[in-house]
Amino acid sequence: MDRRSFLAAAAVTFLLPSQQAEAQQTRTLKTDPFTLGVASGDPSTDGFVLWTRLAPNPLSGDGRGGMPSRGVDVDWQVATDERFSSIVRSGTAEARPGAAHSVHVEVAGLEPGRDYFYRFRSEGRLSPAGRTRTTPTGETPLSFAVAACAHYEHGYYTAYRRLAEQEPELVVFLGDYMYEYGPSGYTALAGRVRTHTPGKCETLADYRLRHAQYKSDHDLQRAHAVAPWLVAFDDHEVENNWAGSVSSTGAPAPAFARRRADAFRAYYENMPLRRASVQGAVLRVNRRVSWGSLARFHLLDTRQFRDDQACLDGVRAGCDDRLAAKRSLLGADQWRWLEDGLRESGTRWNLLGQQILMAQRDYKVGPGREVNLDSWDGYAAERTRLLGSLSGTSNPVVLTGDAHMHHLADLKTDFDDPDSPVVARELVTSSIASDGDGYRDKTWIAEALQENPHISYIDQRRGYIMAKVTRDDISVDYRTLDYISRKGAPAKTAHSLTIPATAHART
Template identity: 85%
Template sequence: MDRRAFLTAATAGLLLPQPAAPAAAASSSRTLRADPFTLGVASGDPSADGFVLWTRLAVDPLGGDGRGGMPSRDVEVDWQVATDERFARVVESGTATAGAGAAHSVHVELKGLEPGREYFYRFRSQGRLSPAGRTRTTPAGETPLNFAVAACAHYEHGYYTAYRRLAEQEPDLVVFLGDYMYEYGPSGYTALAGRVRTHTPGKCETLADYRLRHAQYKSDPDLQAAHAVAPWLMSFDDHEVENNWAGRVSSTGAPGFERRRAQAFRAYYENMPLRRASLQGAALKVNRRISWGTLARFHLLDTRQFRDDQACLDGVRAGCDERLADERTLLGADQWRWLESGLNDSTTCWNLLGQQIMVAHRDYKIGPGREVNLDSWDGYAAERTRLLRSLSRTPNPVVLTGDAHMHHLAELKTDFDDPDAPVVARELVASSIASDGDGYRDRTWISEALQENPHISYIDQRRGYLMARLTRDELSVDFRTLDYISRRGARARTAHRLTIPALTGAAAAGQAAPRVGWGVVG
């Protein structure tokens, strides 16, 4: 069985022959009435000697109480890790407890494996076998990296064909930058896209609501395929809790927001391949660093949990001087110190900043005057300047961004109003997997928007993701797009391609970034 056949069979639930049982067997003789692996499998946060394995048991994913139709008792789950697709060479195995209080989720943290190696994993419980997943450890040296960048997957707005196409490209790593699920009730946000599919009833407000919504999204076979193909680096934005929330402040002013946020965080952890240390009481720690050997370091940010409330009542507005205040923070003092220290101390060839909202200034008003999105870094301009100054001293910085529902390629400057200001980094903004529906390509509007924002050189309003290849010498990126998602079967193609050459040696820090080479493909 070749790899593509393996991936197809694994994500379709066509299970491989079952080898001898692990030494530790499930302790209960009571069996479940149906397949408990309806939500698939996933892995994440790879290190040189391990990774996190995830699954969540649910015999009825949309069971009304959010528990997936599972009994109110813990269930033991066996797991295996092998070096081959057929699990003939199992190198690690064990048993984990899927706790009823944790929505029967399982998080297995592996250590002691070989660096830079591909592995395969699966679970078994109550006599049933899960689909198999593919994952890997990070390398020790400068091994090239193929990775995907994705964000924003509103279930109602269309099918997850982009996830399927991403999986077919078999990346080594997937970087997900927020809005994995949306909290709205049915038709709560469909003005731009209509409704192709329907959310579970009700707006997400309770733990059961969030668990149900995650289960609905996780039930999608295209999403399961993308999780099964590679380890993911997960981060959240706003919709995993509530649109445009900020710190302890609800965007709607609803009472009890801190409790709601804590419940959303708990459900998020239960459904993601995150390490146990990430769930810290009512908080969720997602700012962290993942190194790909000596080649690259990913600095993953949290741009929601520690920010000041948006200025001037939020939204896209003109004339908001409050956004320029020096004391306004997006990252919070502790995260800022953590980030600056990590950037200053980095010894890798590349530094990739994975975060949720556009760093580049973006003027939304065509013609005289200026309108900016106060939920993005434009609403925290002074801290953005400090960030960009720090990036100017960092070896080969690149910013990876989600949220915008459009592909963007932007040059980052400490002064966006000065055409001669040096470029300190590039920002690559991934369009959405599904949010805002089929998308479109309004060439007139794009031309006007690019003229209004000369530091932005490419915009595409269609759905898609980024596929990148990183070596010591360069970062090459394909902006992948789909023509439609309102029905199944769309092909993905490379709409634009660019190459960012690396600065090496003494030139790697303290100099302006080189010009980007890119061209239209097709």
């Protein structure tokens, strides 16, 4: 049975005919409330979080999605089979108006290392079904996807669709899930194939509405329904290049604190995150997820706890402040948490998922140097300390978003010394949609690679990364699409590599 017929069968079997008739009579929502799809995330050995958000009219301008100002019950089911004939967990959650009628169900008590299927029902309406997975024990291999940066105006979400078709067991999403700009607020070199909801996101209603617009995309829904996601935000879920408590547009601190709180709230409401992520004013996305004894993901937050960018941000030359020893990207608490996690990790592989380019990158061809002060180059001393820690860690690999281009880099304790040892490989995923089809002029890539010999591959087409992890190695495919300004582009593997596990790994 293919997935489409399974969905049709599932729709029939969730309710007995008598129940369906009863539900028709008691229904108060006139149209389907499951327009935003379903999602799951943060798997453990015995469970995961399930998500949906009711929105019969997702683009209603007040950000309420067409829902009434009362709570609505949502039934949920978890089964071991696609037909939902063997249901192992079920219950009812309340979708409250204070949470934008989202539900976050944390399911526990399941078996490790297997697929589960889930769906919701509310007021007689049935959601699409999703597939998710508990994490295994032992060294069971893992296939996962890495994605980032999905500007809705810049192109269709074909890359999400192609990613879903590859049926990864896990999706790691590294930021810029949505963009806060108003229509045409950020076009860069791209055209525009569709239009953001009105205005720049500044209020809770704005952010809720924008998330609903993004979530309405069926290719995105497909990618969520195929596997659990590990999500972390970067800057655009709040505001371009914000830093900790500092707005990049000079907003007074109290106003930015309010805006950030609203953006965080809407982000949580729309993401498959566990309740423990909400910690007062902090939205905690730095966390660890282990895939048995094979791999441990260390998800980092390089945005919320950072010092303000040095020298007014941007790509610049001659900013000595960026080298200051005291500057921090992770913040003291997260730094300690990461150090502890790397030291105590007993897994063979340690995969750091984080937002911004870690490798040094000189943007100026020829003599002199220009670097991006929003990336790790703006926090160079802390990078050196982190790479020191990684050199004592079992098989570290760094996963990165933000750049809107695939990169493959060697991370070295001294990037300017050709003999400096390689501590880890950095796999930077291109964007799902941001910057559109890509740039026509490619001559700069050869120059950029020559200028940065520790970077061996750059590709400006849209795409994502697929990786397969085993005890012995990680095989990596950089997937690209030639266009997203029209629908239907195929994805192809533009570059591949295998990262062998090192002999001195501790496990």
